[in-house]
Amino acid sequence: MGLIVQKYGGTSVGSPERIKNVARRVARWRQEGHQIVVVVSAMSGETNRLIALAKEIQAQPDPRELDVMVSTGEQVTIALVAMALIDLGLKCRSYTGGQVRILTDSAFTKARISNIDDLNLRRDLRDGYVVVVAGFQGVDEAGNITTLGRGGSDTTGVALAATLAADECQIYTDVDGVYTTDPRIVPEARRLKTVTFEEMLEMASLGSKVLQIRSVEFAGKYKVKLRVLSSFEEAGEGTLITFEEDEKMEQATISGIAFNRDEAKITILGVPDRPGIAYQILGPVGDANIDVDMIVQNVGHDGLTDFSFTVHRNDYSRVLEILTPIALHIKAREVQGGNRIAKVSVVGVGMRSHAGIASTAFRTLAEEGINIQMISTSEIKISIVIDEKYMELAVRVLHKVFGLDQPS
Ligand code: ASP
Ligand code: MG
Numbered sequence: 001m002g003l004i005v006q007k008y009g010g011t012s013v014g015s016p017e018r019i020k021n022v023a024r025r026v027a028r029w030r031q032e033g034h035q036i037v038v039v040v041s042a043m044s045g046e047t048n049r050l051i052a053l054a055k056e057i058q059a060q061p062d063p064r065e066l067d068v069m070v071s072t073g074e075q076v077t078i079a080l081v082a083m084a085l086i087d088l089g090l091k092c093r094s095y096t097g098g099q100v101r102i103l104t105d106s107a108f109t110k111a112r113i114s115n116i117d118d119l120n121l122r123r124d125l126r127d128g129y130v131v132v133v134a135g136f137q138g139v140d141e142a143g144n145i146t147t148l149g150r151g152g153s154d155t156t157g158v159a160l161a162a163t164l165a166a167d168e169c170q171i172y173t174d175v176d177g178v179y180t181t182d183p184r185i186v187p188e189a190r191r192l193k194t195v196t197f198e199e200m201l202e203m204a205s206l207g208s209k210v211l212q213i214r215s216v217e218f219a220g221k222y223k224v225k226l227r228v229l230s231s232f233e234e235a236g237e238g239t240l241i242t243f244e245e246d247e248k249m250e251q252a253t254i255s256g257i258a259f260n261r262d263e264a265k266i267t268i269l270g271v272p273d274r275p276g277i278a279y280q281i282l283g284p285v286g287d288a289n290i291d292v293d294m295i296v297q298n299v300g301h302d303g304l305t306d307f308s309f310t311v312h313r314n315d316y317s318r319v320l321e322i323l324t325p326i327a328l329h330i331k332a333r334e335v336q337g338g339n340r341i342a343k344v345s346v347v348g349v350g351m352r353s354h355a356g357i358a359s360t361a362f363r364t365l366a367e368e369g370i371n372i373q374m375i376s377t378s379e380i381k382i383s384i385v386i387d388e389k390y391m392e393l394a395v396r397v398l399h400k401v402f403g404l405d406q407p408s
Pocket of ligand 1: 073135136149150151153154
């Protein structure tokens with residue numbers, strides 16, 4: 001018997017039938033004597049629909065108002081799930097983020113959780129209620145509704161699990177776990193039984209959409225036991241995110257190939273090579289709350305250098321706007337950009353103890369005639385920026401060369 005947080009994603013609550021199915025699963029866990037907190041996303045497609053609707057009124061929707069609006073998606077599902085549970089004879093109460101008091105900062109559309117008031121939840125759980133909480137949303141000090149960024153319900157789930165010291169946080173989704181890569185691109189991709197927290201963090205930040213990256217950060221920080229499972233299967237152990245690498249040491253060196261088409265590249269040519277230049281370029285980008293991913297600065301020649309970095313594709317035009325006057329100011333020659341790029345990454349903790357992973361990756365891409373535009377590495381990953389049109393090919397050949405299609 002324990003306290004379990006179960007988070008159900010949009011497809012898992014995508015129709016009345018599926019909601020009833022979720023309720024039946026929750027009821028089974030409840031019958032086994034567990035205390036259950038359910039966190040839900042909006043019904044599938046709903047958040048996109050709301051955002052599109054907002055854009056019909058205002059091309060760049062006001063962030064505060066957008067949050068007021070998109071948070072309604074989850075408010076609908078908590079009520080429906082609660083009704084389904086009550087209909088099964090369970091005691092149940094739903095809460096919006098603000099009702100729980102999931103306190104966040106005021107960064108609308110990408111707020112961060114700063115505190116969760118767990119008083120009501122604990123009382124309800126003690127009194128035998130199933131508690132259903134809206135994912136993705138919170139409230140700031142002033143009482144404004146905020147949202148946590150796309151995919152943010154995962155973070156709500158993990159944050160609640162951390163606050164309540166839950167025994168497990170189960171993320172129910174439309175796949176039965178974390179895969180070596182996206183099976184839609186590589187049909188031979190396999191489900192991983194376990195993946196280390198660090199690998200998961202890399203995969204999430206590198207484009208694997210299974211978990212929102214902030215949820216993984218949270219899980220790591222608070223040592224939340226996290227499991228990804230399918231809501232469409234009765235049984236199945238899914239993928240457990242582990243903290244010990246030891247049990248993996250004998251396994252494959254590489255755990256997965258991640259990819260991401262959501263990036264754009266910006267290059268500033270002929271930048272004066274002097275102290276403070278990187279700051280002059282990237283400072284204003286950071287001030288605009290835009291995350292910079294890969295950064296490459298070439299060796300200078302004749303007092304000039306080239307400076308490239310990548311950002312999310314959505315931020316591309318904004319960054320060009322910010323940098324055009326700056327480039328003039330610092331007397332750079334030219335700002336260039338491209339948003340037809342993709343990033344492919346090889347991830348595995350085994351890289352630490354195995355040499356030659358990078359050269360194997362580079363050789364494999366070379367054999368396919370794929371040109372590498374940028375490279376970045378960490379202890380457990382190698383990321384490569386290439387032309388978007390070769391992305392799927394790159395993922396397939398890397399998946400194969402590292403033996404990820406072989407049963408372990
Ligand atoms: N409904 C939100 C989204 O679609 C949050 C979530 O599903 O996690 O991004
Ligand atoms: Mg999600």
